[in-house]
Amino acid sequence: MMTGAEHVRWDLRDLYPDETALQQDLAQGLAQAEAFYARYHSKIASLDAEALAEALRQYEAILDRLGRAYTYAYLNWATQTEDPACGALLQQVREAYAQATKHLLFLELEWAQLEAERAQELLAAEVLRPFRHYLELQQRLRPHLLSEPEEKILAEKRVTGRDAWVRFFDELLGAMRFSLDGQLLTEQEVLAKLYDPDREVRRQAALALTEGLKTRLRELTYVFNIVLADKAAEDRLRGYRSWIESRNLANEVSDEMVEALIQAVTERYELVARFYELKRRLLGYAELYDYDRYAPIGQASTRYSWEEARQLVQSAYDAFHPRLGRIVAEFFERRWIDAALVPGKRSGAFSHGAVPSAHPYILLNYTGTIRDVQTLAHELGHGVHQYLSRKQGVLQADTPLTMAETASVFGEMLVFERLMAAETDAANRLAMLMGKIDDTIATVFRQVAMNRFEDRIHVARRTQGELPPEAFCAYWMETQQAMFQGSVTLGEHYRYWWSYIPHFVHTPGYVYAYAFGELLVLALFARYREEGDTFAERYLALLEAGGSDWPHVLVGRLGVDLKDTTFWHQGLTAIEALIEQAEALAEQVLGSTNAQAA
Numbered sequence: 208m209m210t211g212a213e214h215v216r217w218d219l220r221d222l223y224p225d226e227t228a229l230q231q232d233l234a235q236g237l238a239q240a241e242a243f244y245a246r247y248h249s250k251i252a253s254l255d256a257e258a259l260a261e262a263l264r265q266y267e268a269i270l271d272r273l274g275r276a277y278t279y280a281y282l283n284w285a286t287q288t289e290d291p292a293c294g295a296l297l298q299q300v301r302e303a304y305a306q307a308t309k310h311l312l313f314l315e316l317e318w319a320q321l322e323a324e325r326a327q328e329l330l331a332a333e334v335l336r337p338f339r340h341y342l343e344l345q346q347r348l349r350p351h352l353l354s355e356p357e358e359k360i361l362a363e364k365r366v367t368g369r370d371a372w373v374r375f376f377d378e379l380l381g382a383m384r385f386s387l388d389g390q391l392l393t394e395q396e397v398l399a400k401l402y403d404p405d406r407e408v409r410r411q412a413a414l415a416l417t418e419g420l421k422t423r424l425r426e427l428t429y430v431f432n433i434v435l436a437d438k439a440a441e442d443r444l445r446g447y448r449s450w451i452e453s454r455n456l457a458n459e460v461s462d463e464m465v466e467a468l469i470q471a472v473t474e475r476y477e478l479v480a481r482f483y484e485l486k487r488r489l490l491g492y493a494e495l496y497d498y499d500r501y502a503p504i505g506q507a508s509t510r511y512s513w514e515e516a517r518q519l520v521q522s523a524y525d526a527f528h529p530r531l532g533r534i535v536a537e538f539f540e541r542r543w544i545d546a547a548l549v550p551g552k553r554s555g556a557f558s559h560g561a562v563p564s565a566h567p568y569i570l571l572n573y574t575g576t577i578r579d580v581q582t583l584a585h586e587l588g589h590g591v592h593q594y595l596s597r598k599q600g601v602l603q604a605d606t607p608l609t610m611a612e613t614a615s616v617f618g619e620m621l622v623f624e625r626l627m628a629a630e631t632d633a634a635n636r637l638a639m640l641m642g643k644i645d646d647t648i649a650t651v652f653r654q655v656a657m658n659r660f661e662d663r664i665h666v667a668r669r670t671q672g673e674l675p676p677e678a679f680c681a682y683w684m685e686t687q688q689a690m691f692q693g694s695v696t697l698g699e700h701y702r703y704w705w706s707y708i709p710h711f712v713h714t715p716g717y718v719y720a721y722a723f724g725e726l727l728v729l730a731l732f733a734r735y736r737e738e739g740d741t742f743a744e745r746y747l748a749l750l751e752a753g754g755s756d757w758p759h760v761l762v763g764r765l766g767v768d769l770k771d772t773t774f775w776h777q778g779l780t781a782i783e784a785l786i787e788q789a790e791a792l793a794e795q796v797l798g799s800t801n802a803q804a805a
């Protein structure tokens with residue numbers, strides 16, 4: 208279907224008029240990095256506030272220059288991945304960037320090693336205010352840093368240690384084939400079958416996934432045990448008190464805040480049960496099995512042309528705050544979006560923040576579905592956030608993971624409300640709403656249940672030693688059952704489904720950040736409904752602040768206390784309201800089908 212997005216291509220000339228300009232800039236960036244090293248290496252501790260601020264300004268300018276070259280090469284490649292020249296340019300810039308980074312690394316290390324008292328003195332200086340949070344964060348790591356030779360050894364041995372096992376895990380799963388209906392499927396293919404409308408296909412896919420995993424259970428369990436033991440050892444060496452502490456530090460949240468989040472979510476597991484009970488009724492099943500969780504409910508059939516999507520999204524942002532509406536308009540008018548479907552283009556969607564001296568760019572593959580409209584809203588949320596936080600400079604523009612999805616999910620909510628208001632067909636409305644709740648349940652509850660599983664295995668490995676496969680299976684079933692509360696029957700085959708989840712192996716502790724971000728937005732959105740325009744003004748200030756302060760300080764300005772479980776309950780209440788709305792719509796839809804049948 209033609210959507211009108213066929214000719215929507217971005218204009219990268221805002222970054223460089225041509226490749227010669229990029230090459231000149233890159234060479235200059237490299238030379239500046241070398242000069243920076245010569246001037247400042249092993250001198251950071253001796254700088255006064257004025258001189259440190261000057262060093263940081265130079266550092267920012269170099270990062271901006273190199274980042275601009277990198278952005279151009281990456282975006283240029285992203286729309287033509289099959290063109291070897293684009294690939295070669297990206298590789299060349301990557302290598303140059305790595306080369307330059309080697310000359311710049313010392314700055315953060317030397318600053319982190321500065322005695323706390325001296326650092327505090329410097330941080331109080333007005334001239335360092337634009338860099339304060341960045342500097343503060345580096346200092347936070349200080350108690351957990353080892354000596355330079357120790358750090359070097361750890362970094363070098365990691366490549367053949369934990370990183371090697373992570374790669375083994377990826378390659379093992381990548382090479383695995385799952386036998387279904389006489390066909391051999393990859394992991395991604397067999398997982399995709401869990402969304403099939405045909406129940407028997409889903410059931411067979413679930414069994415095939417388990418059969419495949421079981422053949423490699425020894426290796427998978429071994430990798431898990433290694434990752435757990437490696438983390439325990441490194442945490443001990445670095446003086447972290449719990450398995451999650453280093454992750455919380457990177458997320459810029461306290462253990463207390465994360466505990467408040469986990470407690471609030473686990474206390475509302477009954478919402479999961481209520482949602483799946485509704486899903487069971489809509490599917491017309493006597494019992495809902497684990498392989499029914501992703502069964503589609505109806506199919507929202509409405510299609511949106513590019514122009515319709517643009518109008519919808521732009522007006523939603525504009526109604527929230529005219530300034531956001533104007534920024535969104537710029538993305539369309541000044542060709543910062545690439546939406547066309549083109550052979551060789553990267554799949555999926557992203558908003559690339561580029562560098563503060565430029566502006567963000569958005570990549571989409573627009574086909575006109577309702578999901579695509581929501582993706583446009585999502586990426587524009589990232590886009591306006593990146594656009595507004597540029598003023599914080601390259602060192603403080605970005606937020607930690609816990610806040611990274613705030614603007615995108617908020618933007619999606621704004622547009623979802625419009626879409627719902629515009630859709631008159633009850634079955635379509637129900638399909639949209641069930642899809643939305645499905646996503647929300649996966650982001651909030653599923654991730655927290657997985658965090659509970661992670662907590663069990665990390666603690667058990669530290670207190671009991673190496674764990675047998677059955678221990679993982681038992682912890683998995685226990686933490687999953689707790690969430691479903693009997694609403695979904697988990698078959699025997701489901702015991703092994705912890706073993707393919709990459710987050711557990713790649714980034715221990717990662718998963719709760721999804722729940723954090725989603726609930727934060729739901730609670731902020733509830734606040735917006737109550738407060739209206741005064742909220743919008745303060746929300747804009749939050750976006751402008753980027754990563755210039757701690758998340759609890761930034762959202763604290765919106766009257767939110769992250770340590771307070773009642774705050775998290777506001778987000779959960781918003782999910783409950785969505786479920787109630789779906790239940791009411793279901794009555795309507797089921798009522799009319801029953802009437803037709805009669």
Ligand SMILES: [Zn+2]
Nearest residue numbers: 585589612615
């Ligand atoms: Zn996102």
